[in-house]
Amino acid sequence: MGLTSYAVLVPAVAAAVLLFVATVWCWPRLAGPGVRPVGARVGLLLATQLALFLSVGLGANRAFGFYSDWSDLLGLENAPGVVAGRTEGGAGAAGPLQVLDAGRVKGVGGGSAAPAGGRVQRVDIAGRASRIASSAYVYLPPEYFQSRYRTRTFPVSVVLTGYPGTARALVDKLHYPRTARKLAETGRMQPMILVMLRPTVAPPRDTECVDVPGGPRTETFFAKDLPDAVAAHYRVAPRPVGWGIVGDSTGGYCALKLALHHPRVYAAGAGLSAYYEAPSDPTTGDLFQGDDALRDRADLRWYVDHMPAPDTSLLVTTSRHGEANYRDTLDFVARVRATHRTGVASIVLDSGGHNFNTWRREIPATLQWLSGRLAAR
Template identity: 45%
Template structure:
C-alpha cells in the first residue's frame, strides 16, 4: 500500500478505533496492581497513542507531501548512489530495465490514485509514467512523473527529438500535486490537441529532493547538491533514456511557489541547461528558514547574494534567457515582484538576449485555485518560446 494512499490512512484510523475500544473493554480486567496487568495497561495506552499519531502523521504528510513514498521515508535526504557505467538501453526505450540505468520505471509516487489522466491509446493521447531518476554528479535520486505526447509513439516521428518542459511543485508538496491539483497531463494534452502547445515532453518533479529539507534548488555547501541535480543530472538522465532535444534552447522549466523560484534561478544561473522559465508566485531572493532549510550558505553573505536574482542581473554577465513572471495584484509578494521588474527593466533594455514578460491577474492568492487559472497561459507562453528540437535520432 502506498505511503500517500488514503486507504492506509483509513486502515490506521480503523486500527486506532479498535485499539480504543479494546482499551475500554479490557481496562477493568487489568485493574489489579500486579506486573502483568500494569504492562497490559501500558501496552493498551501505547497502542492507542501510536495509532492516533500514525493517522495524524500520515494526514499531515498527505497534505504537505514531505515524503512521497516508502523509499523517501526509509532513505531521507535522497538516495546516495554509487553508479557504474550507464548503458543506453534502459527500460524506457523498450528494453529490459537495467539496475544501473539513470531512469528506471517505478510504482512510487501515487500515479494510480489519479483518475483524470488522458484516456486512450498512447499514440492517441500520450502516456504518463512514474520513474525514478538517478543523478551521477549529485549522488541524488528522486521519483518523478513524465508525460510523453502521442507523437512520441507515432512511427512517423520515430527519429524526432522533442522539447522538454520540467515542471516543479512547491515546498513541501510532492510531484503528485502537479497531477492531482494542477492536472498537468490533462491540461497539456488539451493544449496540444487544440494546437495551442507544440508536442512536448513534460516532466513533473518536486524541488524537495533532500526531503524534508527545503534546499531552494541550490548546491548547499557540504550538503545536498540540488542545483547540480536539476541543471546536470536530470537533463543527462532524460537524454540517456528518451528522445529529447540536446539543445538548451528546447528545454524550459516552470514552477509555482518555491518551484517558481527554482525555475527562475535555473534559467539565470544555468542557461546551458534551461533557457526558458515561467514562475508562478515566485520569490527573487533566498532566505534561509532554520526550521525548513537550515543554513543554506554556511554563513557566507557573498554566496547568498549570488542568489539574489535582481543583484545577479545587475552585477554579473547577463545570460540569454526568456522569463515569464506570473502573479496576482493581491499576492503578498506583489510589491517584491514589481521591485524585481523595475530593477531589471534597464538590464533587459541593454541586453536584448534577456526577455522578461509578466502576467498579472487582478485577484487571487497563494493557492492552487489561483495557479490553476494561470497555468494554461503559462504553458502556452512556454511553448511559444521553446525552440523546436534541432537534432534528430541517428539512423541505424
C-alpha cells in the first residue's frame, strides 16, 4: 500500500477518532492519583496525539504527493538508481524505454479502445550515457492515434516535480494531461506529448539535476538519455525546435538550468516557483566536490551574467505575497533581459504559496506559452 492510498489514510483517521472517543470515555474512570491511572492517562493522550499527527501527515502527503511509499519516506529507495548490465544494441538488448501499462486520461472521457482524451503510459527509461534509470508517465494526445496524423511528429514537453515529489502527482494532482487536453480542444495549444517524472532519478539523493563528480550524472540523464529514449520510441518533433521542459520548485530550477545549458535540446524552459542556484543541505550532500567552476555553472544568475546568451526561451513564475522567490525572480528576469539572445517571460500572481493550488493556476498559461514556442513537423 502506497502512502498516498486511501487504504492507509482511512485507517489512520479512524484510529485517531476511536482513540479520541476512548480518551473522553475512559478519562473519568482513570481519574485519581497513583502510577497506573496517571500512566494510563498519559498513554491515551500520547496515542491520540500520535494518531492525529499521523493522519494529518498522511493527508498532507496525499494532497501534495511528497512520498509515494514507505521506502521512499525512509530513504530506502536506492536500488533503481543505477542501471547495470545493459548492452548498447543487438539481439536481445533491452530498449531504453519500456512501456509498463497504460490508462485513459481521467476527467475528459474516452476508453481504452478509443482514447478520446488521450492515453497516459507508465514507462521505465534506462539511461545509457548516465547509467541512471527512472520511471515516468507519458501523455499521448488523442491525435497521436488518429490516422490523419500518422505521418506527423508531435512536440514534447518534459514535466518535472519538486523534491521529493511523485511523478503520479503530475497526473492526478496537478492535472497536466487533463489541462493539456482541454487547452488543445479549445484551440489554445497544439497537441503535445508530455513526459512526466520527478528530478529525483537517483533516490533518495536530491541531485538538483547536476552531474555530481564521482556520483549520479543527472544532468546527462535529462539532457541526453531521456530525449534519446523518447525519440527512439515515439513520433516526436526534432530537437530543439520541438522540445520544451517545465517544472515546479526543484523541478523548476532544473527546467531553467537545462534550457540554459542545453539550448540544442530544449527550445524553451519554464520554472514554476523556481529558485536559481542549487542548495547545499543534508538531502543534496556535496554536489560539486569543491569544484567552483561546476558550482558557478549551476548558479543560473552567474550563468546568465558570464556565459554567452543561449538561443532559448524562459518563463518564470512567482507571487508578490506567499512566494519566497519573488525578489530573486525579478532579479533573474532583469539579468536575462540584459542579454540579446535569450527571451524571458513571467507570470506574477498577486498572492499564492509554494503549493499545488498555486501551480494549478499557472499551468494552463504555461502550457500555452510552451506550445507557442515549439514546432511539430
